[in-house]
Amino acid sequence: xxxxxxxxxxxxxxxxxxxxxxxxxxxxxxxxxxxxxxxxxxxxxxxxxxxxxxxxxxxxxxxxxxxxxxxxxxxxxxxxxxxxxxxxxxxxxxxxxxxxxxxxxxxxxxxxxxxxxxxxxxxxxxxxxxxxxxxxxxxxxxxxxxxxxxxxxxxxxxxxxxxxxxxxxxxxxxxxxxxxxxxxxxxxxxxxxxxxxxxxxxxxxxxxxxxxxxxxxxxxxxxxxxxxxxxxxxxxxxxx
Amino acid sequence: xxxxxxxxxxxxxxxxxxxxxxxxxxxxxxxxxxxxxxxxxxxxxxxxxxxxxxxxxxxxxxxxxxxxxxxxxxxxxxxxxxxxxxxxxxxxxxxxxxxxxxxxxxxxxxxxxxxxxxxxxxxxxxxxxxxxxxxxxxxxxxxxxxxxxxxxxxxxxxxxxxxxxxxxxxxxxxxxxxxxxxxxxxxxxxxxxxxxxxxxxxxxxxxxxxxxxxxxxxxxxxxxxxxxxxxxxxxxxxxxxxxxxxxxxxxxxxxxxxxxxxxxxxxxxxxxxxxxxxxxxxxxxxxxxxxxxxxxxxxxxxxxxxxxxxxxxxxxxxxxxxxxxxxxxxxxxxxxxxxxxxxxxxxxxxxxxxxxxxxxxxxxxxxxxxxxxxxxxxxxxxxxxxxxxxxxxxxxxxxxxxxxxxxxxxxxxxxxxxxxxxxxxxxxxxxxxxxxxxxxxxxxxxxxxxxxxxxxxxxxxxxxxxxxxxxxxxxxxxxxxxxxxxxxxxxxxxxxx
Numbered sequence: 001x002x003x004x005x006x007x008x009x010x011x012x013x014x015x016x017x018x019x020x021x022x023x024x025x026x027x028x029x030x031x032x033x034x035x036x037x038x039x040x041x042x043x044x045x046x047x048x049x050x051x052x053x054x055x056x057x058x059x060x061x062x063x064x065x066x067x068x069x070x071x072x073x074x075x076x077x078x079x080x081x082x083x084x085x086x087x088x089x090x091x092x093x094x095x096x097x098x099x100x101x102x103x104x105x106x107x108x109x110x111x112x113x114x115x116x117x118x119x120x121x122x123x124x125x126x127x128x129x130x131x132x133x134x135x136x137x138x139x140x141x142x143x144x145x146x147x148x149x150x151x152x153x154x155x156x157x158x159x160x161x162x163x164x165x166x167x168x169x170x171x172x173x174x175x176x177x178x179x180x181x182x183x184x185x186x187x188x189x190x191x192x193x194x195x196x197x198x199x200x201x202x203x204x205x206x207x208x209x210x211x212x213x214x215x216x217x218x219x220x221x222x223x224x225x226x227x228x229x230x231x232x233x234x235x236x237x238x239x240x
Numbered sequence: 241x242x243x244x245x246x247x248x249x250x251x252x253x254x255x256x257x258x259x260x261x262x263x264x265x266x267x268x269x270x271x272x273x274x275x276x277x278x279x280x281x282x283x284x285x286x287x288x289x290x291x292x293x294x295x296x297x298x299x300x301x302x303x304x305x306x307x308x309x310x311x312x313x314x315x316x317x318x319x320x321x322x323x324x325x326x327x328x329x330x331x332x333x334x335x336x337x338x339x340x341x342x343x344x345x346x347x348x349x350x351x352x353x354x355x356x357x358x359x360x361x362x363x364x365x366x367x368x369x370x371x372x373x374x375x376x377x378x379x380x381x382x383x384x385x386x387x388x389x390x391x392x393x394x395x396x397x398x399x400x401x402x403x404x405x406x407x408x409x410x411x412x413x414x415x416x417x418x419x420x421x422x423x424x425x426x427x428x429x430x431x432x433x434x435x436x437x438x439x440x441x442x443x444x445x446x447x448x449x450x451x452x453x454x455x456x457x458x459x460x461x462x463x464x465x466x467x468x469x470x471x472x473x474x475x476x477x478x479x480x481x482x483x484x485x486x487x488x489x490x491x492x493x494x495x496x497x498x499x500x501x502x503x504x505x506x507x508x509x510x511x512x513x514x515x516x517x518x519x520x521x522x523x524x525x526x527x528x529x530x531x532x533x534x535x536x537x538x539x540x541x542x543x544x545x546x547x548x549x550x551x552x553x554x555x556x557x558x559x560x561x562x563x564x565x566x567x568x569x570x571x572x573x574x575x576x577x578x579x580x581x582x583x584x585x586x587x588x589x590x591x592x593x594x595x596x597x598x599x600x601x602x603x604x605x606x607x608x609x610x611x612x613x614x615x616x617x618x619x620x621x622x623x624x625x626x627x628x629x630x631x632x633x634x635x636x637x638x639x640x641x642x643x644x645x646x647x648x649x650x651x652x653x654x655x656x657x658x659x660x661x662x663x664x665x666x667x668x669x670x671x672x673x674x675x676x677x678x679x680x681x682x683x684x685x686x687x688x689x690x691x692x693x694x695x696x697x698x699x700x701x702x703x704x705x706x707x708x709x710x711x712x713x714x715x716x717x718x719x720x721x722x723x724x725x726x727x728x729x730x731x732x733x734x735x736x737x
Contacts, residue, residue: 010667013673013677013716013717013718014713014716015712016710016713017715018713020717020720020721021717036717036721038718038722041669041673042673044667047663047664050625051598051622051625051627051630052657054630055663059664059668062668139603139604140605142605143606144605170562171562171606173562176603178601178602178603179702181702182252182600183703183705183706184252184706185256185566185567185600186706187707188256189562190706214709215707217710218692218707218710219708222694
């Protein structure tokens, strides 16, 4: 039985703990021994993306040390998984020992749907529920980890019908600090994404990253839309 | 043109409020992206071509001095003359010197981004020489007194009705929105000028080192006319345009038109190797090739950012970029807009003049997927962000483009550094992190409704201007874990089969 570290990500921990519980249920149902290493905080991505690498490094070192003892680290987030897998080696470009450690941890770091579907081959770990969802492809999940089918596989395994929206792969305009630094541009991109979501006609929009979901969800709430933004894991774990 | 790269935020706000611009962009750019994707999909070896082009450009960039010497020697061996320009000013002086020495009063131009980069037209006019843009899009923006807004489609920001108005106003012709009519008007006006011009000026898409050939892709024939009809042809090209051999050219010639306009090949492709030879009927008496540095060797010295020198200026990353699609090119403030412009502009003009541009991206990665030479644009943006956030501003002493800018608010930078250091400190302690979540909830709960906060007081209100902010959860995951699923029950039987 593989010993898994559940790295919830800082946003799930403080804002959307239900996503963490859903991930836990799915992984356990798929036969994993799951632990939540209590020393985890943030992977450092916000700072890295803002250019503040000095501020990102201590957080990256902490994350590497926290995840190192496990057989695998699983995250309900494409962008944080991509941070560890793709960007840590760059962050430690001038520190070979940390870079080697980053590569080692990166090899066993997975996004949740990727791990369940591709590594364990257990999309059937999903619960059963009904209804239609539309899927937003989170940018880093799609274009840094190349994961597009896996969240949909999980959702279908959970009994959901998928009504694809137009431009599912176009960014929602979040972009971390971009959302506040370039607020008006971000707002316009969000608005165009919300139009597509509402046109899809599903009561729920799913994504694999809570950062996109808090952006989209915040936009839907502001509009007074009836559509809810829900993480793939929460839909997949319904009925468990 | 005036460099307005330091006013990106204001320019962006104006672009978002410009309804005709929004309409012109929405349709054209989405279509451009989809035809390019279809043209790429047509070739089973697309990824192989991209990989070969990338490797080839890497070879060139690593041995640029050698290939440039080879190219220059080949041009001269075939009767051309090569000029080396370190800066925009030097390049302008060379072109104007060539024109005045021959008494040229009228220059017809093929579309050239290098010409825009060195701001050639105003300098020609100041020297009493009339420049006329031969490319329809460039001709339109020249008439409008605007810079181009896109690398390959310079007038994409204008709707057909606006062009009809412009022609009516400036050329005094009947107002008619029919595209064929507008093309005919431009053609009639330009044809005569091509015959009168003393100099034809072009850029180049590629320069083949082994043969000294310059290669020009276009769809209207204006470049071919400019390069062959007048007695003097001057071609200006950045030093990164080199490809080693004709075999390499065959690779990039397959990539450029497909990525750019979704064409298998442009309607006209000219290979120009030297001026007219004695046994030839057509061609200019003289060919002068001006090789332009203008900051490129400074870019070459940056081991990460130099990757941007692979760019073949196809414009695919612009069409794919969700930010560019909202803004168009003018908001970026200089002639290189969009994702690759946000890398090249600060690198060429100095990071102090364009410090906002690398942040004008969500890092969504659509540009990286669109790039036919596989430039990892988001990685370069991250690199520049790092330089801007953590290193002192780097002005480029020889940077082109007018007066020094208004410095970007230093207070903003200092505040950001403080906030980042503070947040990073808190996140290094799980206890402090959890505590800050509790405090945020305590503060936001009274003003929240159904889990969302509609308004946060300044200076934290940037988020709530366009969307609600989520209320932190009543119980954090780590707290829940401690109470319910603690280490002892880590693999508790409740969920396992």
